[in-house]
Amino acid sequence: MKRVNIAVFASGQGSNFRRLVEAERAGELGCGHIALLISDKPTCGAVAYATHVGIPCFAHTHQELQGKAQWEQMVLNKLQQEQIGFVVLAGYMKLIGITLIEAYEQRMINLHPSLLPAFKGLNAVEQALAAKVSETGVTVHYVDAQLDAGPILEQVRVPIFETDAVEDVLARVHRAEHELLPRVVKQWCEREIGCHGKGIN
Template sequence: MGHDLLPVVVLISGAGTNLQALIDAAQAGTIPIRIAAVISNRPGAPGLARAERAGIPVHTLDHTAYPDRESFDEALQACIETYDPGLVVLAGFMRILTPGFVEHFAGRMLNIHPSLLPDFRGLRTHERALQAGIREHGASVHFVNNELDGGPVIMQARVPVLADDTPERLTARVQAREYELYPKVVGMFGEGRLKLEDDQVRLDGRPIRAPLDLDTIPDSPREK
């Protein structure tokens, strides 16, 4: 079975909690992927220790050691390519990527964002959601393009916003759903069910009209 597993490279900058969810799902055999390497742009990112504990090769490319964004992205691309991945997963990777890098991995690079996109792109999403007074919040997984948090959305997980929510409480509730959402999408990509064609997300060969919902996701045709 090992040769059927999709090789994945995960990029992180921090704690690596979404990385841990992917490691757990891969080790449990619930998603058909093999995490080939984990790369951080920040030395000492806690997520690197998670990868090392799981026996996954790790690399640190300190972005401050490069004169500009282009040279960092070239080095990052070269490092990723040594693993010949079928998918690149951004898991709390806090870098804006150059167009050349994004183009190189087009259709095989995913990101998770803590909001129901297109709402609340960028940072501090939970605080902004509370300030806006919305009743529903969540997380989105999308293909990466050159628009910040703007690539085609694949799937979302929703949480209610409660009257007594603080940013911390809301963050915790959204993160719990992220740890279900990201492995689900990565697994579907690994199964060959998800594709990006002409900037359109396709599931089982058919274009999706709106982001999928984690709670109502259709089963794989071969599971029926």
């Protein structure tokens, strides 16, 4: 079966990266294959998990590679070497530069913990609580040169209750992320190479 090699970018504990790996092993990614982890935090949990399950990693700080521009060029070389067709940003905490955006236009998505365009940037859940809104959510969107502003593929709503602490909302958001992200990845891969002839709604 034809497949799409996927690279996941992550900077933290990697719960969404882990969920994608588990989804592939359960047959939930269709023709998507998690082939590579990219991280700017070599000691983060995502890198530890990738190492544990035998997924190749490119894990270097920007400082190690003489800055962001050189880092991105080396990442692009690695993506091309591994024949990566699709990039997923899942808890990656740096802005993507033009080198990667141009190379993966319409082939790079980001997972963001809000109903964009609301609450862009860092600490989106905390922003939602501070705004006293009754709901937030999760958005998967294409990456472009603007912060959290690319075309939206799919969103899921997450309620916020008056008694909620940040941890309560984060737990709900994570559950929504773990459901939404594998579904969107599967649909994108199937649409891209027609392995099941089903696209993103």
